[in-house]
Amino acid sequence: MRFLCLLLFFSVLAKTGGPAYGAAEHVGIVKSVVAVVTIERSGVSLNAEPNIKVLEGDVIQSGSTGKAGLILDDDTIISMGSNSRITIKKFMFQPNEKKLSLIAKIFHGTVSFLSGQIAKLAPNMVTIETPAATIGLRGTHVLVQVDRE
Amino acid sequence: MVSPSRIAVLILLISLVCGCSGRKTLVALAPDPDGKTGSIVIGNDAGLVNINAPYHATTVAHTGAQPTTPENLGKQNLDRIFAEALSIQPKRPIHFLLYFKKDTILTSDSEKLLPDIIAAIRERNSIDISVIGHTDTVGSMEYNTELSSNRALVIKNALARAGAEAESIRTTSHGKENLLIQTGDNVNEPRNRRVEVVIR
Structure with a gap:
C-alpha cells in the first residue's frame, strides 16, 4: 500500500509539473475579488486583494465562496467561480518583438476566458490547458468547467 | 466492505495504467462582447473538434476520450453554469x-479627452494605468526614443494634475518602433505622434 501511495504521489507530481521556478514576469492584476482567493507563488500563499499583481507561474485558487476576476496586460479577461484553480503558465506580450504567447491552465472549477490582443495578433499562440484536453483560441470568449474529481 | 477511498485509489490507478487521466471538462463558446463569435479547437490524444457557433459546447471525459460532437447548450444553461464566474468578470480595459x-x-x-480619462479611471477604481509614448518617423532613433518618453511623462503629469494617482501610472515609450500607421523613415504622420493610455 505504501508503494502504491508513493507511486500515486510521484505520478501526480509528474503530471502537475510542480512549481514554476524563476518566474517573475508581470502578467496582469487581480481586479475583483469576493471572499477568499489565494495566490500561490514559489511555495508561498498570498491573499488576493483587488489590484494585486499576477506573475507568470502564479496559481490562483478560489475558496468555497470565493471568486475573482483577472485582467492580463494584453486585455485578456479571466474570471473564476468558487473552488476553482488556475495558473498562467506562460505570458509573452511584446508586439514590437513579435513575442506573443499565452498559456493558461485550468486545474478545476468554472472559468470565463475573454481573449485579448495576443489572440488578435497571433491567433495560434493562445491555449488553455485542462487535465483532459487542450483548447486553442482564435479571439473569443470561452467558458470552461473542469470537475474536481 | 470496500471503502470509498480504496475505490478512488483503484480508479486512479486504472486511469494511470491505461494512460488516460484528467477530470471531465466542458468547453463552451460564447459570443464576444461586440456580438461576434470566434472559434476554438478542443483536442487531446483521442482527437479534436472545432466549435464556431455561439453557445455550442463539447465535453471531454479524460485525455483518452474523444471530445463529444458540439451541441447547442443555449445561453440560459451556460449563464447558469457559469453564473459565478460571469458575475465577477471585470470590465474590459479602456x-x-x-x-x-x-x-x-x-x-x-x-x-479635451483628459476629463474622460480621469472619469474612466474613477469608474474602474483603477490603480493600474499604462501610458505609452510613440512618435512618427521624422528624426533619428535616439531623438524619437527621448521624445516618446517625454510625451509619456507629460501625459502622466497631466493626469496626476487632473486627479489621478501618480503611483498608479506606469510609463513606457516605443520611440518610432511601433507605428500606428505604417510609413517609411522620415515621414511626418500626425497619427503616429501619439500616447496610448490603458486603464485597467
Missing part, C-alpha cells in the same frame, strides 16, 4: 489615444 501637434503639445481634440 484604451485612449492622444495625439500631438508637435513635440509634447497635445492637439486640442486630445486635450
Whole structure:
C-alpha cells in the first residue's frame, strides 16, 4: 500500500509539473475579488486583494465562496467561480518583438476566458490547458468547467 | 466492505495504467462582447473538434476520450453554469489615444479627452494605468526614443494634475518602433505622434 501511495504521489507530481521556478514576469492584476482567493507563488500563499499583481507561474485558487476576476496586460479577461484553480503558465506580450504567447491552465472549477490582443495578433499562440484536453483560441470568449474529481 | 477511498485509489490507478487521466471538462463558446463569435479547437490524444457557433459546447471525459460532437447548450444553461464566474468578470480595459501637434503639445481634440480619462479611471477604481509614448518617423532613433518618453511623462503629469494617482501610472515609450500607421523613415504622420493610455 505504501508503494502504491508513493507511486500515486510521484505520478501526480509528474503530471502537475510542480512549481514554476524563476518566474517573475508581470502578467496582469487581480481586479475583483469576493471572499477568499489565494495566490500561490514559489511555495508561498498570498491573499488576493483587488489590484494585486499576477506573475507568470502564479496559481490562483478560489475558496468555497470565493471568486475573482483577472485582467492580463494584453486585455485578456479571466474570471473564476468558487473552488476553482488556475495558473498562467506562460505570458509573452511584446508586439514590437513579435513575442506573443499565452498559456493558461485550468486545474478545476468554472472559468470565463475573454481573449485579448495576443489572440488578435497571433491567433495560434493562445491555449488553455485542462487535465483532459487542450483548447486553442482564435479571439473569443470561452467558458470552461473542469470537475474536481 | 470496500471503502470509498480504496475505490478512488483503484480508479486512479486504472486511469494511470491505461494512460488516460484528467477530470471531465466542458468547453463552451460564447459570443464576444461586440456580438461576434470566434472559434476554438478542443483536442487531446483521442482527437479534436472545432466549435464556431455561439453557445455550442463539447465535453471531454479524460485525455483518452474523444471530445463529444458540439451541441447547442443555449445561453440560459451556460449563464447558469457559469453564473459565478460571469458575475465577477471585470470590465474590459479602456484604451485612449492622444495625439500631438508637435513635440509634447497635445492637439486640442486630445486635450479635451483628459476629463474622460480621469472619469474612466474613477469608474474602474483603477490603480493600474499604462501610458505609452510613440512618435512618427521624422528624426533619428535616439531623438524619437527621448521624445516618446517625454510625451509619456507629460501625459502622466497631466493626469496626476487632473486627479489621478501618480503611483498608479506606469510609463513606457516605443520611440518610432511601433507605428500606428505604417510609413517609411522620415515621414511626418500626425497619427503616429501619439500616447496610448490603458486603464485597467
